[in-house]
Amino acid sequence: MILIPLMLALAASFPVPQQGPRPDQSSFRPVVEKGVQPKYAGVYRMATGELLPQKTSSRSSVELLFNNRLSITYYGILYIAAGPGQELVDEGIFRDRGLSSLEQIQGFEISYCSSKPDPTGNSGEITICFYDETIVCQGPVGGGNYANAGYLCAYDLVGLPLGSPNGVTQCWTLDVDLRQGWECPSELASQTCSGGSLTTDEAAGKQFGWSFIAKQENTGPIGAVCSDTGYGADNSFVWFDDLGSYIGCFWFGSCLPSCSFAIKIFGYDADSKAYRSCSDGGFQDIQLDSAPAGPSSRTFTILNPDPQREYWLIGSLGASDRYFAGQGYSLLLDPLASSSPPIWMPAGTLTIPSLPSGIYHFQAAATSGLQAPSFSNPPTSMSHGWQEQFP
Secondary structure, eight states, rough: OOOOOOOHHHHHHOOOEESOOOGGGGGEEEGGGGGGEEEEEEEEEETTEEOOOOOOOOOOTTTEEEEEEEOOOOOOEEEEOOOOTTEEEEOOOOOOOSSSSSSSSEEEEEEEEESSTTTSSOOEEEEEEEEEEEEETTEEEGGTTTTTOSSSSSEEEEOOSOOTOOOEEEEEEEEEEEOOOTHHHHHOTTTOOOOOOOEGGGGTOOOEEEEEEESSSSSEEEEEOOSOTTTTTTEEEEEEOSEEEEEEEEEEEEEEOOOOEEEEEESTTTEEEEEEOOTTTTTSOOOOOEEETTTTTTEEEESOOTTEEEEEEEESSSEEEETTTTTTEEEEEEETSOOOOEEEGGGGGEEEHHHHHHHHOOEEEEESSSSOOOSOOOOSEEEEEHHHHHE
């Protein structure tokens, strides 16, 4: 990472409004003056609300969907402190993958800075939103924003580090793990609680949106990430106040080819989608992962196996959402839609050979012995569901 002198950073990196009034320039904070480099804050797991300090290596069957964290080759680092509750919306394009136009986010990585004094090292709160579609200099389609709940998905991240105890600027990089029920979106379109789909239309240049909202002052996303920014990112962002009113569209200056806020977005393999129940809050005890093993084949793996339990994979041509309150899990397969009998998963893994073209649904179940799960032998727990489409 190459940092340039402060005077050049100030001249080149301050955003300029394209529309609307310009907020006070003190909102734009160059951090090159202190030589601040982002530190690794850890992995935030939405399923448990924990911030784990170590680097994770558990992202299996993951693909990088969007990368706006490429190397800075000319401009310095800048972060934008918009004020508590104010929303900064950026954009990009997801490339069309596989057979469907549906996408799903299973994790992301952001970078931010703060000069808010933080004696405890965990007093920060940030909200990240994702939008199915946004328009440059207008914002999410239909006038949607965080204040009026127009987002597709929103994540409140709490207990984050901010500035030093004395308010010296610190910058952080944070991984956010959405697996085990917090993917975006996390339901199928056919489910009653579905909030919408994340669709792609690369040929039409359709842009998705994402936003950064700090819940305290003097905190904001790192911008001016220059030299080959993410695919479809514009050299601008949209600003809303804490009540959802449009402040304006701002650009990052003469940044070539483009500048934008720092984010990486991860997804599952093409045509794979995890989904949760509408009834049980999304938590399923078993963490099931799927990875391609061939053109029409998948390997399913239990990520958190218990040696005291046996695991089984169940498949169906249809999905359902039936919550068993007494057991604490949901059946996410339609047992009447040409379901296969449960297949034992030795050591918690199983490869499904080539299947005919179509859309399939899978779910893992656990038992205390080698007797297959059934209505007379109910499982002790079940995983979330998987939807897989084969050519």
